Every structure is written in structure tokens, then in C-alpha cells.
Amino acid sequence: MNLPKSLNKRSVYLERVKPFIGKGLIKVFSGQRRVGKSYLLFQIIQFLQESDPDVPIIYINKEDLEFSWIKNAQDLHGYVKNKKVSGKLNYVFVDEIQDIEGFGDALRSLLLDEELDIYCTGSNANMLSGDISGHLSGRYIEIIVYSLSYVEFLDFHTLEDNGDALEKYLKYGGLPYLKHLELKDAIVFEYLKSVYNTIVYRDVINRYAVRNPGFLEQLVLFLASNTGSLFSAKKISDFLKAQKINMAHNLVQAYTEYLTNAFLVHKVSRYDVIGKRLFEIGDKFYFENLGIRHGIWGYRLEDKGKILENVVYNHLLFKGYEVKIGTLGNEEIDFVCLSAGETAYFQVALSIHEPKTLEREIGNLQKIPDNYEKTVITLDKFEGNSVEGIKMMDLRSFLKS
Numbered sequence: 001m002n003l004p005k006s007l008n009k010r011s012v013y014l015e016r017v018k019p020f021i022g023k024g025l026i027k028v029f030s031g032q033r034r035v036g037k038s039y040l041l042f043q044i045i046q047f048l049q050e051s052d053p054d055v056p057i058i059y060i061n062k063e064d065l066e067f068s069w070i071k072n073a074q075d076l077h078g079y080v081k082n083k084k085v086s087g088k089l090n091y092v093f094v095d096e097i098q099d100i101e102g103f104g105d106a107l108r109s110l111l112l113d114e115e116l117d118i119y120c121t122g123s124n125a126n127m128l129s130g131d132i133s134g135h136l137s138g139r140y141i142e143i144i145v146y147s148l149s150y151v152e153f154l155d156f157h158t159l160e161d162n163g164d165a166l167e168k169y170l171k172y173g174g175l176p177y178l179k180h181l182e183l184k185d186a187i188v189f190e191y192l193k194s195v196y197n198t199i200v201y202r203d204v205i206n207r208y209a210v211r212n213p214g215f216l217e218q219l220v221l222f223l224a225s226n227t228g229s230l231f232s233a234k235k236i237s238d239f240l241k242a243q244k245i246n247m248a249h250n251l252v253q254a255y256t257e258y259l260t261n262a263f264l265v266h267k268v269s270r271y272d273v274i275g276k277r278l279f280e281i282g283d284k285f286y287f288e289n290l291g292i293r294h295g296i297w298g299y300r301l302e303d304k305g306k307i308l309e310n311v312v313y314n315h316l317l318f319k320g321y322e323v324k325i326g327t328l329g330n331e332e333i334d335f336v337c338l339s340a341g342e343t344a345y346f347q348v349a350l351s352i353h354e355p356k357t358l359e360r361e362i363g364n365l366q367k368i369p370d371n372y373e374k375t376v377i378t379l380d381k382f383e384g385n386s387v388e389g390i391k392m393m394d395l396r397s398f399l400k401s
Contacts, residue, residue: 173291
């Protein structure tokens, strides 16, 4: 196969998958459409071919008409077996595997062949909880692919790290294809709207046979308007009733789940810092890609705090944290981050120049009865500062960490 001529490497993902190359586990790359999952497969293929130019590669892209005839598990299984080179380890790559009916059955069977090392991508989170995990529990690993981090954005666009570059990142987001476009509002947002339409219609409306697409789009706009605000299905149902739109809150719940499964938004649960338990109600939603949010809602000055909170949340995911919203009595901790038995706490504020703001953000963190790392992230520019052990960090420094 011919690899793309231009291939920006995303080293963090290659390093995550390297320990599992050649092992008897299926490697699943999941994430929103257009975040670059296909190019990560190309990156792995390039890595393999650098060691052995003749390594057997079997590649299937379900968005390519050449492979449109592969519709079900039997088709997939037969194609791979027919292409396999016996006596060697063959590397199998299947792009957008969720478009193949019953693909889990094919993967389970192919995994029995020790001469196959399997990699696949998918744009629906539910495929792991439903289609794969039941058949392949303990025999696959998932690597979630996110939009470009700030450092990756600088690399893709060959930009210097400065305030102007940060502003572009906050406005346009980190979809990799933007490197081929002029970074102007009319051009970028036209592209981002097309990506949004693809996600909504292919990964939500068509997949789940949504009967009220107009309401679904209104729901997305509601989430864009209320990014980072406490959300409940009943709250939006009541909001719609006030506008004479009758939509049961259980249907609202289902639609938000569809949007989450398509990786358009992330749902974040609330976590009791003292009781170490999750609350069943009162989630928050953040957009996987801020550029898409702005493309459908607008890039508004009054949303600056929401944008800052969203970009911090996204970077915490990129860093590998499991992220929750913290509650401490009546107080809120913006983000409680869990990783490998460690915990870290983050507060986010546009500025802490005002004494009352500083006191509030610091005060909430000071009430947490443990010695884990605590950080306040702000747009204020300063270096090497801390208050009673609580780190102060400006946004650009945080996004480069």
C-alpha cells in the first residue's frame, strides 16, 4: 500500500501502542471522526516497514469504495484469510470497523490465528462496551485518540508558541486536517461544520434511527451554550417545555448518550471528594473539539470562561487522566484527576488578580484533606509561583506540560 506523502507523527500515540505490537491483543483506536485515527494506522505501518520493508500488511478502509463489498463478519474474515501470507506475522489494519456488521465475531475468530496482529479504528464508543467486549473481554486494548494537543497543533501548523498561536488553538481546535487550510474563520468554520454534519448524521441519526433530528441539533446547541454547566435531562426537558416543545427527559437522556458515543461531547460525572463516590445526577458536558463547538455556536467573548475550562479538560484527557467534577460539601472543585492510584486537583479561572477570586479558588483547594497535588490554571502570565503549596500555572505552560 502507498502511505500518504505528508505524515505528521503523533509520537505520544505510537509510544502507547509500541508495547503491544506483535502481541496477541487487538489494538482498538477509538475517537471522534477526523481526529486522525487513520493516520495513526499509517504511522504504525510506517514504523513496521522501517524495520522490514516486506512486512505483510493487510489494510481495509471502510470509507474507501474498494472495500464497500466487505459488509459483514464473513466478508471480513474471508478477505483477511485470503490475503494472509503464511509463515509470517501479518499485520491487519481495519479502518472504521463499526461499519461492518457483526465485526466482533470476525475479530474473535481472527484472533485465534497466531500469524495475525490486528489493529482497528472506530468512531463509536459503544462498540467497545457492546460489540467487542462481550466477545473479546481481556483480549483487546483501547487507545482513545483525541484532537491535537496544543503542542501538536504548533507542530502541525509550524507555529511559534505565543499568544497568537494560543488564540488560534482556542478558536479553531485541533482537527489535524486544518493544517491543509488557511486559518481564517470563513474557511475553517465551513470545514468544521461539514465534519459536525458528518458526525451527527452518520454516527448518531443514521446509527440510532433518530426520529427527531431537529431536536437533536437543538440539544447540541443547548450543550454548546451550557458547556461546563451542571446538566440534567429533566432540566433541559423543562427548558424545552417552556418553549412549548414537549420532549420526555428519558429521550433527552438517550440523545445525550448518542452524542457521547459519537465522541462529539464528553460527559463528566460529579465525584464526592470526601466520600469517594460518584453522584448519579448532575453531569457536565465538554466538547471533544472546541472548533466544532464554535462552528455551530460561534466564538463568543462571553464564553471565554467556558472555553478555558473545556480546553483544560481536554488536555487532562490527553495526559491520560480519568477526570471527574469534584464536590466538597457545597463547594466545587473543577477537576479531580485520577491516574495510577494518584490524584490531582485543578481549579480553572480566567484571572486571579482580584483578591476575592484568588481566595475562592485557593480556598476550595485548601479544604481538601489530603496532600495530593493541587493547581490553579489561569490566563494570567506568571512563572514559578505558588500559594501555600498550591501551584499557580498559566494556560500556555499547562498546555505544554
